[in-house]
Amino acid sequence: MNLFDRLLHRRLCNEQPADGGAAPAPSEPAAPAADPANPEGDKPQPGTEADKPQEGKPADGEKSADKSDDKEQKPEGAPEKYEFTAGEGQELDTAALEQFEPIARELNLTNEQAQKLVDAYPKILAGVQQRQAEVWQAQTEQWAADVKADKEIGGDKLTANLSAAQRALEQFGNPELKEYLDSTGLGNHPALVKAFIKVGKAMSEDKVVTGGHESGGSDLISAFYPKK
Structure with missing residues (x-):
């Protein structure tokens, strides 16, 4: 085969596909070859960052953290006015309550919490008085011993x-x-x-x-x- 025949043969081979089909038109760009590692191309995949909730936005089906079905209740504290009741067989010490109420309000005690302290007051007072009586008894006995000596x-x-x-x-x-x-x-x-x-x-x-x-x-x- 001479030089002319070789050039003609090469040109024909370039214009015809190997399987005999029509060659693509010169003006049409060839489709990009598929990447074996990414057969789907650039299409977002399920479970990727496209489905993740963005910062500050809740994901689908989730409720916002700033919204609650139940309204926040204000913590219970000192009432506008304390209402105390005396225990059975006892009387309220009004003078002591006048001293106690400002302290209870400063501590932001509820009426129930303050009532518990009021109920405990007679027992505490009885214990203090008992201790004072014991101390005074010991003092008078010491005086008698001093007189004898x-x-x-x-x-x-x-x-x-x-x-x-x-x-x-x-x-x-x-x-x-x-x-x-x-x-x-x-x-x-x-x-x-x-x-x-x-x-x-x-x-x-x-x-x-x-x-x-x-x-x-x-x-x-x-x-x-x-x-x-």
Whole structure:
């Protein structure tokens, strides 16, 4: 085959497809070849980012996080006015409630929460009073021990001195004073016991100084303040 025949043969091969079909027109662009790794091309696939909800937007079928079916309820707190009730067999301490209500309102307590504290108040108060009584009892007992151990009026001289104090109390006191000193325990106070002992001893003397002058009889004021 000469050179001319070769050129003609090559031209014919380029214009005819191998299977004998018609060759595509020169003006039509050839379709892009399919990518084996992406046979669907650029078509979005299910489950890709196209289906994901965008930032700030809920996905299909989901409710917005900022919207709720139930309205938010305002937290319950202090009422406009507290209404308290007394327990069975008890009475409300109005003076204590006047002090308690501002504190309950400051703490933003509900009426129910404040009522629980009101109900507990009598028990707390009873416990405090019991403790105070125990402390006072211990104090009066200590006073009595101090009188017995006192070097001036106690020891072997205690019985005679207490007799003198008893005479003074009966002479210048009354049943109400005796009851008060006994019930409160103040009758055991060393200073008070010594005062009554002085009065009792002054009563046994023939003369007691009164207003700077000697006279017979007894006088409570002069017994407490004898002439020196």
